[in-house]
Amino acid sequence: MAAEVSSVRTEPQGRRFAFPWRGAVGNGVFFGLCLLAGIAVLVTLVAVIAQLVVESRLSIEAFGIGFLTRSVWDPVAEQFGALPFIYGTLVSSLLALLLAVPLSLGAAVFLVEIARGWVRSVLSFLIEALAAVPSVVYGVWGIFVLVPWLLEHVSMPLAETWGEAIPLVAPPATGPSMLSAAVILAIMVTPIITSVARDVLLAIPRSQREAALALGSTRWEAIRTVVGTARWGIFGAIILGLGRALGETMAVTMVIGNDPSIHASILQPAYTLASVIANEFTEATTPLYVSALIEIGLVLLLTTLVVNIVARLLVWSIARRYSQQ
Amino acid sequence: MEPSQQQEKQTHTMREDSSAPMPQSDDHIKERFRIVTESLTVFFDGKAAIRNVSMAIRTNRVTAIIGPSGCGKSTFLRALNRLHDIQPNARVEGRILLDGEDITQLDATLVRRRIGMVFQKPNPFPAMSIFDNVVAGLRFNGIRKRSLLEEIAEEALRRAALWDEVKDRLRAPATSLSGGQQQRLCIARALAIEPEVLLMDEPTSALDPIATAKIEELIYELKRTYTIVIVTHNMQQAARVSDWTAFMYLGELIEFDKTRKIFTNPSKRQTEEYITGRFG
Amino acid sequence: MNERRLQPSPWVERRRRIVNALGHGAVALATAMVLVPLVAVIWYTLREGIPGLTWDFFTQLPKPVGEPGGGMANAIVGSGIVVGLASIVAIPLGILAGIFISEYASARLAAAIRFVTEVMLGLPSILLGIFAYAVVVKPMGHFSAYAGAVSLAIVMLPIVIKTTEEILRLVPRHIREAGLALGIPQWVVVLRIVLRAASRGIVTGILLAVARAAGETAPLLFTALNNRFWHTTLDQPIATLPVQIFTYAVAPYEDWHRQAWAGALVLIGLVLVLSIILRLVVSRTHLEHEQ
Numbered sequence: 001m002a003a004e005v006s007s008v009r010t011e012p013q014g015r016r017f018a019f020p021w022r023g024a025v026g027n028g029v030f031f032g033l034c035l036l037a038g039i040a041v042l043v044t045l046v047a048v049i050a051q052l053v054v055e056s057r058l059s060i061e062a063f064g065i066g067f068l069t070r071s072v073w074d075p076v077a078e079q080f081g082a083l084p085f086i087y088g089t090l091v092s093s094l095l096a097l098l099l100a101v102p103l104s105l106g107a108a109v110f111l112v113e114i115a116r117g118w119v120r121s122v123l124s125f126l127i128e129a130l131a132a133v134p135s136v137v138y139g140v141w142g143i144f145v146l147v148p149w150l151l152e153h154v155s156m157p158l159a160e161t162w163g164e165a166i167p168l169v170a171p172p173a174t175g176p177s178m179l180s181a182a183v184i185l186a187i188m189v190t191p192i193i194t195s196v197a198r199d200v201l202l203a204i205p206r207s208q209r210e211a212a213l214a215l216g217s218t219r220w221e222a223i224r225t226v227v228g229t230a231r232w233g234i235f236g237a238i239i240l241g242l243g244r245a246l247g248e249t250m251a252v253t254m255v256i257g258n259d260p261s262i263h264a265s266i267l268q269p270a271y272t273l274a275s276v277i278a279n280e281f282t283e284a285t286t287p288l289y290v291s292a293l294i295e296i297g298l299v300l301l302l303t304t305l306v307v308n309i310v311a312r313l314l315v316w317s318i319a320r321r322y323s324q325q
Numbered sequence: 326m327e328p329s330q331q332q333e334k335q336t337h338t339m340r341e342d343s344s345a346p347m348p349q350s351d352d353h354i355k356e357r358f359r360i361v362t363e364s365l366t367v368f369f370d371g372k373a374a375i376r377n378v379s380m381a382i383r384t385n386r387v388t389a390i391i392g393p394s395g396c397g398k399s400t401f402l403r404a405l406n407r408l409h410d411i412q413p414n415a416r417v418e419g420r421i422l423l424d425g426e427d428i429t430q431l432d433a434t435l436v437r438r439r440i441g442m443v444f445q446k447p448n449p450f451p452a453m454s455i456f457d458n459v460v461a462g463l464r465f466n467g468i469r470k471r472s473l474l475e476e477i478a479e480e481a482l483r484r485a486a487l488w489d490e491v492k493d494r495l496r497a498p499a500t501s502l503s504g505g506q507q508q509r510l511c512i513a514r515a516l517a518i519e520p521e522v523l524l525m526d527e528p529t530s531a532l533d534p535i536a537t538a539k540i541e542e543l544i545y546e547l548k549r550t551y552t553i554v555i556v557t558h559n560m561q562q563a564a565r566v567s568d569w570t571a572f573m574y575l576g577e578l579i580e581f582d583k584t585r586k587i588f589t590n591p592s593k594r595q596t597e598e599y600i601t602g603r604f605g
Numbered sequence: 606m607n608e609r610r611l612q613p614s615p616w617v618e619r620r621r622r623i624v625n626a627l628g629h630g631a632v633a634l635a636t637a638m639v640l641v642p643l644v645a646v647i648w649y650t651l652r653e654g655i656p657g658l659t660w661d662f663f664t665q666l667p668k669p670v671g672e673p674g675g676g677m678a679n680a681i682v683g684s685g686i687v688v689g690l691a692s693i694v695a696i697p698l699g700i701l702a703g704i705f706i707s708e709y710a711s712a713r714l715a716a717a718i719r720f721v722t723e724v725m726l727g728l729p730s731i732l733l734g735i736f737a738y739a740v741v742v743k744p745m746g747h748f749s750a751y752a753g754a755v756s757l758a759i760v761m762l763p764i765v766i767k768t769t770e771e772i773l774r775l776v777p778r779h780i781r782e783a784g785l786a787l788g789i790p791q792w793v794v795v796l797r798i799v800l801r802a803a804s805r806g807i808v809t810g811i812l813l814a815v816a817r818a819a820g821e822t823a824p825l826l827f828t829a830l831n832n833r834f835w836h837t838t839l840d841q842p843i844a845t846l847p848v849q850i851f852t853y854a855v856a857p858y859e860d861w862h863r864q865a866w867a868g869a870l871v872l873i874g875l876v877l878v879l880s881i882i883l884r885l886v887v888s889r890t891h892l893e894h895e896q
Contacts, residue, residue: 017463017468017473019467019468019788020466024434024790026792027790030791030792031709034704034705037697037699037701037702037705038701038702038705038706038710038714040698041702041721041725041763042717042721044725044759045725047736048728048733051736051739051740052732052739055739103635103638103639105635106632106634106636109632110632110633113632123640126643127643128880128884130643132813132816133820133876133877134817134820134822135820135822135823136851136854136869136872137646137650137850137873139854140650140865140869141645141646141650143854144653144854144862144866145645145649187642190642191639218621218622218625219625220624220629221621221625240727244727247729247730247731248729249730249823250822254851274729274731277731277735278823281734281827282826294735294739297732300732301729304729305724308723308724308727312727408782408785408786411781411785411791433785437787438788441786444783444786448777448779448782450798451780452802453801461787462787462788465787465794465797466788514787515787518787518788
């Protein structure tokens with residue numbers, strides 16, 4: 001060993017090889033490419049928004065702000081108003097949240113605070129994977145399984161017993177309906193709300209729970225303290241679910257009945273912003289019709305943008321507050 | 326501290342420490358001192374982590390840097406490898422002369438090819454074999470000739486005292502080695518690009534005593550060929566492996582002298598307190 | 606001192622115990638109720654879909670309206686082509702943008718791009734269809750595979766960016782430093798060492814983005830449109846699996862319903878298998894770097 005070492009030259013400047021690369025040029029080029037890609041993302045979002053604005057100009061000029069409050073949708077007479085779709089979108093999404101939120105939060109609490117080991121990882125995995133199931137698959141299941149089941153076991157009995165007294169469930173009950181849409185939406189946003197709420201709860205440090213338990217709280221009371229701490233993040237999770245519900249297209253289109261009029265009863269058909277675009281875009285023959293549909297898209301875009309930005313900020317604020325600890 | 330005052334102090338230290346009379350020509354200094362830092366200061370987010378560190382590191386000697394954690398010894402070492410370049414919040418002032426050339430003005434890539442570095446935790450590249458790890462510095466710098474790569478890999482592994490343990494499984498993933506072997510692999514990887522200087526940042530702090538002894542033995546062998554700077558929080562290690570020792574405290578160089586002198590008769594009170602374990 | 610000032614009342618204590626038990630029961634029940642419909646979706650898709658997975662399903666063209674038989678061969682190939690075209694654009698662009706966020710961008714710019722990425726993830730995909738319609742279909746004058754690919758590329762882009770960035774962040778800093786310390790130029794360190802250490806995670810993340818794009822229906826409705834026959838060029842309408850499933854599911858023919866279920870099963874299988882792989886890879890990558 002020693003002999004070997006001493007045979008090595010003491011002046012390493014005379015290397016046996018010369019490095020062919022200097023790196024400066026490659027560094028510059030690669031950085032430029034990455035920078036361009038990063039900027040391309042920003043540009044894409046701006047371009048999507050700009051295109052929708054530009055393409056809906058015809059309709060904006062024709063109907064003005066009244067577009068949002070008119071409830072007529074008559075392609076033949078070229079009279080367009082978005083109110084039935086705004087109504088349908090809001091009501092179906094809010095109903096969906098009403099169903100999904102308690103269940104999702106319960107599941108999130110169960111996953112973080114109670115479930116352990118493999119139960120926890122299997123449930124987490126199921127819920128995350130199901131958030132990725134394509135919308136059209138939920139739609140197929142909705143048409144053939146959910147809609148008939150709801151009609152027979154929920155809508156008909158409801159309409160028969162309460163229909164006279166409560167306009168909300170007035171007959172005639174139809175299969176495809178606001179209720180069907182709300183239920184399928186609830187099923188679709190549940191995994192999203194659950195997994196985001198779970199992440200928010202996981203971000204709350206353990207010391208919070210231990211502090212509550214050390215004061216003599218029961219486990220349930222400790223959980224309530226933690227949920228209280230995380231309330232803004234959980235609210236963010238719910239808003240994120242709302243954003244998804246507002247923009248959901250295929251499954252809703254397949255089960256909502258597609259009727260551009262406002263019914264008080266949730267057992268009757270309705271229509272949403274996304275659904276009317278999906279159904280009528282290829283049939284729209286006149287420029288004004290197309291433009292009106294794109295303006296509907298613009299309304300949807302602005303709504304979901306606001307909702308998503310609010311949600312992201314809420315979820316991040318929780319994650320940031322506790323990430324240092 | 327004023328720069329002029331600092332300059333004076335450095336010159337003074339050099340004269341005092343050299344047994345020979347002060348050399349007259351520049352060339353002579355270059356030969357004797359591989360790296361000279363002048364008023365090296367590193368800021369993180371505008372706060373100085375090390376201040377006005379001026380040190381002359383001797384060729385083919387082992388220089389140890391000791392001091393309590395947070396004293397800036399790692400910051401100093403990383404500055405020699407230009408690693409602060411990639412941290413946007415870091416700023417380096419002062420000069421670092423390698424063979425008389427200011428490396429803060431050179432292409433960082435070229436500097437790092439002359440100054441190798443071994444880190445605290447063994448950090449072989451994941452998803453690469455032992456062989457691929459050793460030649461990574463050559464291959465990713467554009468050297469493709471198979472026979473040359475094999476020749477250099479063997480030599481580097483021999484010098485890192487790892488060859489006998491791995492010669493039959495060069496294709497095995499690097500992560501299959503033990504911690505001590507991984508660290509010697511990292512040393513071999515650094516040697517393969519044939520640097521002049523080898524920086525070691527607490528190279529044994531993640532290792533067991535037997536692996537540590539191996540690395541220390543290795544350092545002793547390597548100093549015949551390389552100039553070695555080692556940061557350590559272990560004073561016994563500094564005493565065992567180094568010829569010269571620098572003591573840093575709160576971002577400043579307090580004392581820099583022959584290791585024997587530092588450990589037996591330090592001239593600064595802070596050094597003495599640290600050596601005798603009264604703080605840190 | 607033995608006399609406590611706060612005497613816990615037995616009634617309060619009992620109520621707390623009951624509430625505790627009820628609370629636990631309620632969240633367990635909620636979890637079960639969340640899982641029921643999800644399990645039902647998978648169960649029905651398997652039950653109704655398996656009989657439809659015939660040789661013809663994968664090899665035959667659709668029969669004329671109302672005639673039984675035929676398959677979705679052209680739609681499956683069409684999906685492959687449209688998603689493939691989208692991938693050619695979205696994958697390199699997404700990886701580069703992910704690298705930019707994790708390796709180069711200042712903290713503020715990184716946060717901005719991350720934010721835009723999240724916003725894009727939340728955009729209803731049908732809007733991306735409108736965008737592609739406006740920038741491709743309208744100027745070309747007809748529907749095409751290209752238009753469909755543009756909309757799907759924008760669906761995929763934020764997913765690829767997000768997974769790339771998240772996986773790159775799992776690669777510890779000292780790996781990058783080890784590379785730089787060898788005098789390797791930064792771009793080579795990123796491409797040959799960091800990306801390599803993260804490769805399995807990134808590859809599966811990309812596959813998941815591909816699966817997501819393969820399941821997208823809404824943006825294709827008025828970009829790729831549909832086609833009962835084999836397409837011959839990419840600048841004409843093209844059939845895709847999700848659009849075909851939608852068309853068949855809302856049509857009044859038994860046999861088409863059977864094929865719609867079969868198509869749904871293909872999509873759900875794709876997504877679930879890739880999710881499982883992704884999960885395993887991410888946890889393994891995580892473990893490796895923890896050591």
